[in-house]
Amino acid sequence: MSAEKCLLCPKPKTNYGAPEKLITNGFISPTFPTPLLDLLPAKNGEEPTMQFLLEVVDILTNYVKKTFDRSTKVLDFHHPHQLLEGIEGFNLELSDQPESLEQILVDCRDTLKYGVRTGHPRFFNQLSSGLDIIGLAGEWLTSTANTNMFTYEIAPVFVLMEQLTLKKMREMIGWPNGEGDGLFSPGGAISNMYSVMIARYKYFPEVKTKGMSAAPRLVLFTSEHSHYSIKKAGAALGFGTDNVILLSTDERGRVIPADLEAKILDAKQKGYVPLFVNATAGSTVYGAFDPINEIADICEKYNLWLHVDGAWGGGLLMSRKHRHKLNGIERANSVTWNPHKMMGVPLQCSAILVREKGILAGCNSMCAGYLFQPDKQYDVTYDTGDKAIQCGRHVDIFKFWLMWKAKVSRVDRRVHTCWLKKTEKHLQANKNLHGFPQHTNVCFWYIPPSLRGMPDGDERREKLHRVAPKIKAMMMESGTTMVGYQPQGNKVNFFRMVVSNPSVTQSDIDFLIDEIERLAHDL
Amino acid sequence: MSAEKCLLCPKPKTNYGAPEKLITNGFISPTFPTPLLDLLPAKNGEEPTMQFLLEVVDILTNYVKKTFDRSTKVLDFHHPHQLLEGIEGFNLELSDQPESLEQILVDCRDTLKYGVRTGHPRFFNQLSSGLDIIGLAGEWLTSTANTNMFTYEIAPVFVLMEQLTLKKMREMIGWPNGEGDGLFSPGGAISNMYSVMIARYKYFPEVKTKGMSAAPRLVLFTSEHSHYSIKKAGAALGFGTDNVILLSTDERGRVIPADLEAKILDAKQKGYVPLFVNATAGSTVYGAFDPINEIADICEKYNLWLHVDGAWGGGLLMSRKHRHKLNGIERANSVTWNPHKMMGVPLQCSAILVREKGILAGCNSMCAGYLFQPDKQYDVTYDTGDKAIQCGRHVDIFKFWLMWKAKVSRVDRRVHTCWLKKTEKHLQANKNLHGFPQHTNVCFWYIPPSLRGMPDGDERREKLHRVAPKIKAMMMESGTTMVGYQPQGNKVNFFRMVVSNPSVTQSDIDFLIDEIERLAHDL
Incomplete structure (x- = not known):
């Protein structure tokens, strides 16, 4: 046969x-x-x-x-x-x-x-966009090499590249001498999940062997505007989403530190144990930066783990002009930073960085002798597999390393400093657009002819809520550009345009606005 | 500036x-x-x-x-x-x-x-090896497309390919009409983690919101030869590794069903609640297949979730001749199957497959309206992002889909039917090799001249334990071939040669054996 x-x-x-x-x-x-x-x-x-x-x-x-x-x-x-x-x-x-x-x-x-x-200059739909040629070359090479990060033995060059790059990233965060630990993980959600696991291990190491019953009722805090992965981690890791407390934000989507402190005290009063605070550096929708220093003060006061989710905003650490938005990040215990977002590295490329050395291994290692032999001829501290929750781990480092080599000094340029002002001007000049631009996220409503002059109220809100989906549907059918929309809190559906692609020019942004007006003229 | x-x-x-x-x-x-x-x-x-x-x-x-x-x-x-x-x-x-x-x-x-x-025909070091040209082309295309699996909107073709391929895989498992659910995940460890999460959600859905305190003390069972990711999942998800009970195996590394039943009864007697059993289909070291049908009988009797970790052995489902080794897999509630192992798909490509539809979403969805808008113009049930613990998810499907298109009928050939017999013969013929071949894993000791004739005992064991590392070190330095070694249970370090690369011929296996003899002649 x-x-x-x-x-x-x-x-x-x-x-x-x-x-x-x-x-x-x-x-x-x-x-x-x-x-x-x-x-x-x-x-x-x-x-x-x-x-x-x-x-x-x-x-x-x-x-x-x-x-x-x-x-x-x-x-x-x-x-x-x-x-x-x-x-x-x-x-x-x-x-x-x-x-x-x-x-x-x-x-x-x-x-x-x-x-x-997704690399088209008129694709504004996602935080990850663009098509970097050096990164692409790096990814082609990675798939040709087709190896795995778990041991130095089978990925010597990539393992060292990861180590050196993580050190550079920790230096940029501001941890002394770039000391600490870290890993590249399959994405920001997994990186954030790592941070919660490590925090739990730091304060209640016996959970690793005994389970959550070895700890009191633990509480996590994160912004109501933060990424849903903190809640997902709460559910997955056995905390429960009820124990993920959402923090109130100001009008620009930034955590109000006083609200954090009040909620910590409230939790303590109920007999719960506050464990972990996530500060978002660049929220998904608004691009908001939580005030890290003020949050760090509170974390120190109450002895809590501080994680900074810089999946989106971490790239600003490369910018001399904009890195102040992350001031205080050096006080964090752990940081998520996705080079596949603002820095334009091809998907997937996300790092979890940890200030305390050894804790990642302490938390995750199972010392499986059949996978990680201690009696090899080389220095086996380079075998990183047992630090991860994965076993095999895709090589996500090479494309990033190569891009860094090629143009580190140009990364700054990815942070569009004047388009924001220009788009703000655009919003101001166009009385049918109402927006709240921030970071490289610009959020706005388009007010169609039929709603202009209609007094604010439930009817108008309901109608306005249906405008963005209608425009988006027509936009998808016409295929000329793409931008996302969503509701947030009490705000009805609005557009979120986001720029992370260096190919984007002012004329592309103009095109998007013109296209929205063209598509919506009958609404 | x-x-x-x-x-x-x-x-x-x-x-x-x-x-x-x-x-x-x-x-x-x-x-x-x-x-x-x-x-x-x-x-x-x-x-x-x-x-x-x-x-x-x-x-x-x-x-x-x-x-x-x-x-x-x-x-x-x-x-x-x-x-x-x-x-x-x-x-x-x-x-x-x-x-x-x-x-x-x-x-x-x-x-x-x-x-x-890792694609070299003399690389025997890992379960993932080989360099498939169609798969490579698929991965180059994937990185050029550089998109993300979370919505149909930005990955329409890939999302459908994933859906169709998962259905085919479920058909091969034997679930009626290929019904059920699934996802590609970043690797077998994460796929296994999914299975534990879903099992917990099935029996104790309130853990999602209330945390592990809403459940009694839950116990997981897995073979002492199983992959360490089940233990890692136990630690990460808040069960604790103490509650991951290891099952005894027979001389070929297969779970002894009676031991499972005894340990279930023991756990119940202690007041714990047995939740989940993992049956391994193709263990990492021995390539052992647990007797799924007998384990399924016990799971049905005690109402436990049955997961089959077929990360390594799942590929045999494609082989008419060998699929009997997974008999009973259709009775599993969930299955891990890594096409990046036996099927030679480039890294990463791992699937978690679930028999019950909807439970994956039930377990993981957070209904984040800002990410997954329900009011889009297309059928949003195709947006898979909220079923995952990840948010962004790498496109792992295309290379596999393309390979399936190109050569599904040839996948069978990946299962080397006669090399095993030949290698057994090799082992028998060579009195200095002592092995226990099974599946495409062949485990063996090389007995160096100095140990031949030495009576069994601690001294010989200690010396033999150091032989494989020494040979491996010389082998790495010489660079001519690569094979892994490890201890297991009470067995001192032995080699595990594994074939998953269709380029490997009998002469390559001969080369490996000859090379070991050449390197070890002075030991």
Whole structure:
């Protein structure tokens, strides 16, 4: 039975498609014949492999060009059922029949065609955007190296790069000599989860072995505007979301320190034990920076763990002009910082940084001798796997290291200092836009013709709440630009435009505003 | 101050290096001049960008060729301090001076040079190995698309691919009509963590809001040979490692069902509440398969959640010949299955699959309206973000989907049916090798000349314990092949050779054995 044939046995010649058909769109030479033979590790597989990979690269580099081309759309929207039915032969279903290599290339093209160009200068939808060429090269190399961060043994260079980069990041935070610990994790939510775990381990180490019953009722504090991952961590780690106390914010979305202190006292009075405070440096919607120094004072007073969630705003530590927004971060016990956001590193790239050395290992290590052998010939303190809650860990460091090497002094430029003023001016000049810009997040309502002059009240609020979703739906269909919207607290749906892509120019922002006006003229 | 210059302002011309120097090793044409100008998004950046990316691809494709070339080394070992000091100008340190593009290319070459070729046919060190060309192409495309799995809005194609692929995987598990739920997660440890979280939510949903104090003392069961991530999950999620009960195994590393039942009864007698049983399908060291059906009987009898950790062995579900080893898996409540192991998908690619629909969302959703708007124009049930403990989630599906499209019927071949017999024969024929082969893991001791004939006892055990580390150290220095070792239970250090790379032939296995004998002749 051929399907059961073993690899070690002589291999039957495999044919990926009709031999007379040639792939003719090679960028090396359109006339270079590519027989559709087996790829490596097949015998004589080198040439077809190189040809195939170069065909793929041709597709990818064309996509890269188009990403930066403002005359292309950001997306070609289709509903799920349309894509599932198959559009122009693009069949997402998995069948039991292997496809030809030629069809695989068509699949690659179609996948990109029906996707969203997150690197397009008119994509304002997410905190992560842009397509950094050096970062992209780094990610291509990472996937070619295809290794794993858990030991020095199989990732010597990447493990050292991670160590050196984390040290630099800790220096930027301001911890003495960059001392401390850290890891790259699969994203900000996991990094934040680490911070809660470590805080618990610091104050109640016996929870590791005995479980939460070994601790009193522990309480976590975070802004009502903070990322939901703190609540998720509370649920996952066994605290319960009821024990994640949300802090009130001022009109710009910043935690009110007095509210923190009042809620700490309230919790203590109820017999609960305050453990952990998260200060957000760059909130998801408003881009708000909590006053870290004032929060740190309170944490010191009550002996609480201070975590700074700088997933979004951490990049400002690289900016001499803007880093003051994170003043006090050096007093934090732990910091989340996602280079895949403000710093434009390709996804995923998130770091959890910890001031106290050794606590990450103390919290997470299980000393699994079958995975991490202590009797190796090299210094096994470089084996980081046991510090993580993961075992295998993707190499997220290389692209970041490479970008740092290439342009650290240019990272500053990612922080758009004048577009904010210009957009504020735009908002002021346009009486139909009402906004509250902050950081590189600009939040605003578009007031459509039918609501202009309508007195404020429930009816107007309900109508205004439906405006952004309607505009967004039309925007997706037209595919010319993308911006997010959401409600927040008592505010009805509003747009959040965010810039983290250095390709964005003032004219792109103008385009977005014009496009909103164009789409909404009948609302 | 130029470093503070905003991107929206007219951009100064940036020079990545000395203009008179050319990159001359382009594979398109060695004489094609590449001025070291700005990359995209710079004006006129298209040409230098394409040139730069093609230079990178040249480096990568050369690496790919060498990976499959048995005349190259698996690694060029250096100690951490040597790499940190800088070898032949390879400087890992991050400075504040940006490097030229030319230097960036040199860094890429050096990074690969001092790394480990995990795709080399003589790399037997890890459960994840090999370099699949289709998978590699998929990963290059993924990083070029650079998007995020949390909403259909920004990853329409990938979200649907994930949905369809998870359904296929559930069909292979044997759940009726492939119904159920699932997610790709950053690795097997996180997938296993999900399973524990969901089990807890199923039986004690109020833990989500109230914390572990809302539940009695809960107990988890897993094999003494299981992956340490179950224990890590126990620690992280607030159960405590004391409440992770390790089950005894037979001589081949398989859980003894009677021991499970005895330990369940023991826990109940103590007033604890058994919650969850993990059955391992393919253990890390021995490759053992726990008897799922017998364990499922016990789980049904005592109403416990049954998870199958098929991170390693799950791939056998694709094999008509070998899937019987996972008989009973259709009775599991959840399954971990890492296509990045036996199926050769590039790292990272791990799935958590759940039989009950809706429970993943029930367990993890926080209904953050600011992230997941219910009033979008498309069917928002496709927005998967709130089911995850992550927020942003890397696109791990595309490479797997593409590989499935290209060669699903060939996946079977990854399961080496005769090498095992051949290696057993090898072990039998060679009186200096003593092993216990199982699955594609082969575990064995090499008995060096000085220990042959020595009677069994503490002295021999201690000496034998030091043999594998010594051989491994010499093997790393020589760089010709790589295999792991570890102790397990009362067994002193032994080698674990593992095959998951379809490039491996019988001669590579012979090479490994010969190399061990060559290196160890003086021991």
